[in-house]
Amino acid sequence: MSVSAETGEGTITPRERTMITFSIMLATIIVALDGTIANVALPHMQGSLNASIDQITWVLTSFIVATAIATPLTGWLSDRFGTKTVFLWSIGGFTVASMLCGISGNLLEIVLARVLQGAFGAALVPLSQATLLDINPREKHGSAMAVWGMGVMIGPILGPTVGGWLTDNYDWRWVFFINLPVGALALWGIWRFIPSKPGARRVKFDMYGFAALSIAIGALQMMLDRGEQLEWFSSAEIWLEAIIAAIAVAYFVIHTATCPAGETFLDYRLLINRNFLTGLLFIFLVGMILFATRAQVPQLLQGLLHYPAELAGMVTAPSGLGTMLAMFIVGRLVGKVDLRLILAVGFGLTAFSLWLMCSYTLVLSEKDIVWPGVIQGIGLGLVFVPLSAATFQTLAPHLRADGTAIYSLVRNIGSSIGIAVIQALWARNSQEAHANIAERLTQDNPALTAYLNSGGGGGGLTSLNAEVTRQAGMIAYVDGFWLMFLLTLAAIPLLLLIRINRGGAAEAPTMAADH
Structure with missing residues (x-):
């Protein structure tokens, strides 16, 4: 950008910086929100659009695949x-597609419209991050990444809540219509406050490279999204997608x-x-560990505990x-405290929250x-902001x-x-747990006798099997939490790979990074 705080400091006023930040974060939030907001509305869409359970999932898959394929185009565009x-x-384009x-x-x-949504929205998250880094001086990159992180992380968290409320109180179509006023305001702000600058046109478009990367990403996303449904490599489709x-x-x-x-x-x-x-x-580990956990908890609550x-x-x-609170605090610490220490505390809190989840049973209070x-949210905030700052602090602005x-x-x-991994493990572990529990249900088992005497077996074998299935499901969820806990602990020693200077910030750019 022509207003880079590093290359053209003084050309942008604090008011303009605030308005640019506000506008691009509106765009970021609605894109991040749309990754999860439609999830809870799927049953309503299914009836309205006369689709089967398998077919309606394409509303989610089409958006994910289109976003993944279009994201690498951001730099060239x-x-x-x-x-x-x-x-x-x-x-x-994203607003019209909504x-x-x-x-x-x-x-x-709706599938074609979701493809357009994903394709147009793919550039918004990375461009918002790049723009915030450009319009802020290096010493404020931590605060800038805190703002950006809140938009990226809060969207997926609030998505199911907002989607559920809109669907229950209005109609599933408002899950998408809500983007129109927000998108229009973001469009006006970007048009009004971001200065125009023609493209540098330094990079030739590599059609073969883009095609290969797009096919790889699309096939991988399809395999991961449909693997559980098709029982993974017992399906010819999954084999084909993996080979491609x-x-x-x-x-x-x-x-x-x-x-x-x-x-x-x-x-x-x-x-x-x-x-x-x-x-x-x-960031790969953060995506794999934390987002997988975030996906498991709502399934546990609605599937086993019957939460609406x-x-x-x-x-x-x-x-x-918790994430917002941590990001507000850590944005002021970046550059003053060793980044590796902040990241270690963040991963440590995340591990502690997962350890607490490992003690879950079918009897849980809301607290x-x-x-x-909340603890996991704080840990995520402490990880996300310094990680973003450290990743890009040594990268030349034009990259x-x-x-x-x-x-x-x-x-x-x-x-x-x-x-995909956590869902596959849950399916396998729940089946194994179900078989192990069933083996112990003999007439000599005091637990079975107590259960039957309490009236729990009033429904006969059907009721008993349903209870075994619930118990096995919870065991499988806890197994998943243990796996995420161990992976989080294993990630902490890898923090030593991050190179820092005496001030605790990432080292200055090297010649290789700048030229």
Whole structure:
């Protein structure tokens, strides 16, 4: 941007910086919100659109796949057309696509509209991050990433709550219509306050590289999204998607390694920046561990404890308050305290919250859900902000659009892999637990005798099997929490890979990162 605080300090007023921040964060929040807001409305959509259970999930899958494929384009589009132009087209297209989702009359229409939503909205999160880094001086990058992190993280947390409330009190179509006024306000703010600057046009479009990467990402996302439904590699479709993804990745790697510098879709200078690569590793782990846990808890509440969607959203929403509180505090600490120490505390709190979840049973009070969520939210806030600051602090400004796009992509892939793995393990572990419990249900088992004497077996074998299924499901959820707990602890020693200077901040850019 022409108003970079690092390259053109003094060309942007504090009021303009505030308005730019407000406008791009509106766009970021509605895009982040739309990743989860439609989840709780699916049953209502299914009846309205005359779709089967398998078909209606395409409302979610189409958005995820389109976003994943379009995200890597952000850097090239910004270089070719300029940040402001890409912002305007992205938020405008996303808003129009949201309207099309709301007025859809059948499954095909809403799936196509969701594809447009994902494609247009893909650039908004990485561009908002790059813009906040550009318009703020280096010493304020921590505070800028705190603001950005709140938008990115609060959206998915509030999505199910807002979606459930709109669906229950109005109609599922308002899940999409709510984007229209917010998108219009963000569009006006971006048009009014971000200065125009023509694209540098330094990067040639690498069609072969983009095609290979798109095919790889699309096939991987399809495999992860449909794997559980199709029983993974017992399905020919999953095998096909895995093979396509592997071939496309292999081609992309060979193509990128053999083409001259500056002519490939992925800028090699990103890959030789130590802090950026370390940041990618950690954001992958954050996506895999924390987002998988966030996906499990609502399923546990609604599936086993029979919470209505709105109540499940209410008891999980306080975790977002913990995240916001931590981000407000940590934004002021970045640059003053060793980043690795802040990250270690964040991962430690996350591990502690998961340890508390490992003691869950089928008898839980609301505070048993709220407090571990708040602690995990604080841990997430302490991780997300310094990790973003450290990842990009050594990256040259002209590489930020590409870097933020790859950063968002890796976070999303980590989230998809984590959710797929945890769901697959839950299905396997619940079956194993069910079999183990059933083996012990003999006439000599005092627990079975007590259960029958208490009237719990009033429904006969059907009632008994339902109770065994509930117990097995909870055991499987706890097994998942133990896995996430151990992975979180294992991530802490890896913090030593982050290079810092004496002030506690990430080291200054190297020549390799700048040229």
